[in-house]
């Protein structure tokens with residue numbers, strides 16, 4: 130079992146043990162400045178995010194090649210390294226948060242399906258009172274740790290699968306490109322509906338991958354991608370931020386859940 134031991138990084142974590150991380154990748158993630166430039170470690174490099182150049186992330190030159198190398202090194206099947214790309218939906222959400230800091234300022238924020246931590250980092254830069262970055266992939270937790278350090282922000286890390294439960298104590302829940310697969314969307318949408326029912330604000334970033342219920346979520350902003358985000362997204366030129374429609378009570382929250390007003394204006398929260 131490998132453990133993140135980078136004492137410089139101002140990150141709290143509820144995930145001290147990271148199973149099976151390979152030393153080369155850990156080294157690159159724990160010292161991303163060493164991965165800058167052409168002499169990258171395992172072809173990871175620290176680079177500005179196209180739509181969000183204020184944020185730099187450790188990204189793969191080619192995520193598919195990185196995936197193959199990780200699997201070859203591990204000797205078994207691994208989930209794709211989603212953490213090694215700035216996904217188009219996450220870029221939209223991070224851009225929106227930085228351009229509208231009041232969305233999160235003074236709030237307790239959860240970034241669910243955080244990947245690289247891009248959206249969580251944007252929320253921290255925008256002045257959130259506290260940000261938890263959640264992802265079930267242990268490599269993602271290591272990447273968020275590295276990226277938080279590279280951008281000088283403090284995050285709380287969480288690797289628990291939260292989607293079948295409720296989240297308490299959060300004012301804002303952010304989901305960047307978290308509706309990327311039908312099976313994930315099938316769990317993510319009821320989770321977000323329960324969050325809304327509890328009175329928290331929900332914002333979703335999505336480049337129209339086909340799993341957004343437009344009867345429930347409406348667009349609040351659309352951005353043109355300067356260049357593609359993840360290589361898999363080369364055909365996606367537009368990416369949007371969505372929020373739940375005010376006039377709709379979503380039946381995914383379940384019949385017994387009372388609907389509360391959004392608990393907002395976090396800047397002035399006691």
Ligand SMILES: C[S@@+](CC[C@H](N)C(=O)[O-])C[C@H]1O[C@@H](n2cnc3c(N)ncnc32)[C@H](O)[C@@H]1O
Pocket residue numbers: 211212214215216217218219220241242243244245246247248263264265266269289290291292304305306307309313
């Ligand atoms: C397409 S990536 C998006 C990452 C990031 N939000 C962005 O926009 O760049 C989706 C992420 O969802 C994570 N994920 C999948 N199922 C999850 C779950 N049940 N709970 C938390 N994260 C999950 C994956 O590990 C992956 O990092």
